[in-house]
Amino acid sequence: MIRAQLPSLQGVWDILDRVLDPEVPVVSVVELGIIRDLEWQQQRLQVTLTPTYSGCPATAFIEEEILQALHQAGIPDVQLRQQLAPAWTTDWISESGRNKLRDYGIAPPVGSASKRSLLGEDPIVACPQCGSEHTERVSEFGSTACKALYRCTDCLEPFDYFKCI
Template identity: 45%
Template sequence: MTAPHVTPEQVWAALATVPDPEIPVVSVTDMGMVRDVSVDGGHVTVTFTPTFSGCPALHVIRESIGEAVRALGVPEVEVRSTLTPPWTTDWIQEDARERLRQYGIAPPAPAGDSPLITLEADPTRCPRCGSLNVRMTASFGPTLCKRLFVCDSCKEPFEGFKSV
């Protein structure tokens, strides 16, 4: 049995269909998690960086990436994770930021060039009504990468990404 010839572009296109397991409106490529794709005959290696080193969905991401590449007919798929360089919210694609907002999650402000986490975050805008009249209700949301807020204008609770 001969392995089909796949190109890196085909692999990237397949990975663009792999949803983030916690936010189904964005893919792992939208979030900037996929760092590299290499194709060597019937062997494909995909390297990704999780959003947080302790991400509870790490195994789901790894399995989903492998399944998407195998669906192209690739017999040998290696999925590697790397923490260097660490993931940053600056890697989230611009159109994905808008989909996050429409989904009800405040997208992160740019993290910038500083290697440090900013303690004083930029103002968070309500993803539902656009108001800056919001208050944080919890530093940690359902995942470590988000905070919980409530909008004092429209009274709706929402999650907001931390800028890292």
Template identity: 70%
Template structure:
């Protein structure tokens, strides 16, 4: 649907339309199509970056937590979220960044983990909180052949939030989304 065709279908934060909580699932659906610029197979909703969607002072407000405070894609993500909401009829969309509590890979949805695997990135294994307490090395499955016979090649992969691994069975290199 184009923004011009939305009138009458949803209430938006346009001055002439009422603002209702019924619009919030639609806003979440819009954001489910906003892909992460570094991993375009998963959305900002899949990654758990979107923490809350609501109305504040008559405008749609989205609360996000970047995957880490120094993430270079944060500004691009904020802009993509704002642009998508505006295109869907939510004028004057506001995106607020909150760093506390810090984002964790535990927030990645099950669907997001499957999308990462299908894209060729091994999703985080286990729970971030449990691993941080025990310092256990992760069991990293190859996203290509599903083997657990893998080895870390480098602590950093294509981005700082990923490590570079290699499968010892199929010999393919792949990124592993670090469990944080």
């Protein structure tokens, strides 16, 4: 019996970099930083992922998309493993992911996840449409729980801000 050639780990990373987040369909699961580790165990691929938060409603859908992409790439035996600790943080979003968020009209997280937000200090969030830093928070929650709704006071456009978590 001839075994099919399985992709290298870099090849698997490349495959997963084409799996898009369903809530922000311009950013991949790799760019979001939710893929924590890949490991070949004999002919089985183990994929370790950390959801953006433990109750994220998109997690099951993302896992199905990951499995489908890997199976279509000829990897029949895949084990998904959720790792909840350490908890996912917006610090794990890649620079390319942050740029794609901005280009899509969502302000990327400002700075790093820290206790500043717990102390009530609002970050300076630049408008993704015009680049102005003259913005204001309209609501703590935007289109999803991980985003806040902001408005630019220069161009007057509303936009989501991907909160630091």
